[in-house]
Amino acid sequence: MEPLNEISEVVRWLSAERANRGLARIELAAALKYQGEIHDDTLILTAPDGALSFGTLPEPQRAQVQALLRQHHAEQPARGNVELSVVCDATPVPRIQLTDELQRQRAEQTQARAEASFDTRPYGRALAQRVAEILDAGGELSITVDPREGVLRALWKSGDGTYAHGLRYAQGDSKPSVTLASREEFIRWLADRSDEVFAKEDRPDNPLVWGHGTFNRAYFARKTGQRA
Template sequence: MSFLPTEDSDIVRWLRAEREARGLARIELSASLKHQGELLDDTLLFTAPDGALTFGSLTEAPRAQVQGLMRRHHASAPGLGDLALSIVCDAHAAPRIQMTNAATREHDAKEQARAEAHFDSRRYGRALAQRVAELLDAGADLSITVDPREGVSRALWRSGDGTYAQGLRYIQGDSQPKRTFTSREELSRWLAEQSDESLAKEDFPDDPRMWGVATFNREFFARKTGRRS
């Protein structure tokens, strides 16, 4: 059963009547219900014909209707997390009504991020990989800050025993290798097969929102080596 309001629902009729009585160009209701059953907001956004904005709250009867509506919706699908309701009534358009939950919002955010993601899929190639290995042999710091508050960086480094590693390094001096390479040749072979796309997606393959966040790319390597490839 759907609890989504329609144009004939009491709350929508009340909003339209308020808009007309106030001579507004637009009125919008925004409400959210935490999964614990707490209604966090029942704000009304008033938009006057001149574009001026003011805010107000629902009166007792409409507020009770919104609370009941959202709690019934939540009870019908308890595993979907926090709810959010938006009803927009313009002067010359049908009401726009949207009820979302945490699961739907997360899915939509992932799909939008997936649609907007564009990464170079060309492999870096042997020449660039070897130049990066040369930098590591020379003691270069190849790192990108992931979280400045925690002092975490994504890094490529050469260890004291002559091996190479890719992973996380911490400002305290600790490291967390994701991959280790026993030789420069092994590192070069691996890096030559990588691309901006493969490195952007490897840590969070199922979450497009995290693709490319503080990851190595061709531009970074080109800037460090001083050459394009």
């Protein structure tokens, strides 16, 4: 199979989709994680205003990409992981300016989020101990971050006895942002945190995402059956 280029069926299809949807950018990423397993091809669509949406390739284009991945892996098996990225942005798209009303609404939303207040009180040891008991019993606490992509923010205890806070994915993968070696370390860590710390930790400079898909005192109260 020929390498992908500007006249390949997949690239021509991507270019047409970009033009038909009025997008500033359209990107395809596919990966062969290891021999015998090909992950779903994910299509990332970027609108002129910067919003992202996700989709999958139609079957004919998916077959072409998967065949290319298999061939690439066969030719260079020593490389292990194989990744293919196609970015289709053949011609510049005219910049679409937001109307005055949309600009005003966005500015108001940003200001509102920036002024949002979150509880700054540390959770304390008692709450942290109750959460630890749930994890010790094999439970997991999680909040949905992106339902379309199956992304969860979670607290969990791993098989090696460590405690973790980070992202979990529907396919079973995990991406810890914090790992604590013992129960006592986990309790001290959680006891010192607060709603404000959780709300702003990922992107402290972007008020629009503060508190989205993050833990808070009310959530822990519901899960532990205790008052906040």
